[in-house]
């Protein structure tokens with residue numbers, strides 16, 4: 640009898656956990672749809688438009704996107720410095736380790752394979768930051784300010800949102816790179832990010848934040864999504880005007 644009650648309690652508890660997970664999944668599905676819908680309206684993610692880009696427009700994209708993706712290590716650094724325990728710190732270390740690529744080329748090197756396919760050498764950008772333009776600096780800075788202004792669950796939710804964008808953005812970016820006529824190794828950078836499982840690695844802890852305070856998750860995803868769309872829109876319009 641006693642054990643039945645216990646079993647019942649466990650079942651009820653599991654159900655609640657499932658409910659949380661389900662409501663979070665519903666939220667994520669609608670967030671994805673809204674975000675994807677907004678990217679579809681941008682010239683930047685319309686391959687029939689980007690296939691017509693001039694060499695100057697392609698170079699502008701290659702150099703600016705380097706800084707849009709390439710300052711994420713500061714985000715990870717801030718997260719790691721604030722992570723409450725070793726397990727979470729290790730998750731962040733794993734993300735950095737992956738950037739270095741193990742026995743394979745680092746993501747930085749893979750990006751340079753893409754630019755080489757466009758006959759560009761942009762290896763000076765890391766030091767000169769010549770194309771770390773004001774709107775990109777602002778984009779990068781706002782991420783760090785968000786981390787500074789939010790508690791650990793809020794920080795984690797923002798990290799999770801950013802990782803979720805990997806799979807959406809890189810599907811669009813892969814189409815963009817292909818439209819430039821890039822093939823083979825030049826696309827590897829985009830292919831591996833498109834397939835990244837980074838969001839899944841954040842999921843378990845995201846459910847915990849959702850249980851604690853759904854608003855925190857909604858606010859963080861709202862910020863990351865609109866902030867990213869804003870940046871893509873400026874980039875798209877700026878390239879179009881060149």
Ligand SMILES: [Fe+2]
Pocket residue numbers: 738746832
């Ligand atoms: Fe990467």
Ligand SMILES: [Fe+2]
Pocket residue numbers: 801802805835837
């Ligand atoms: Fe990622």
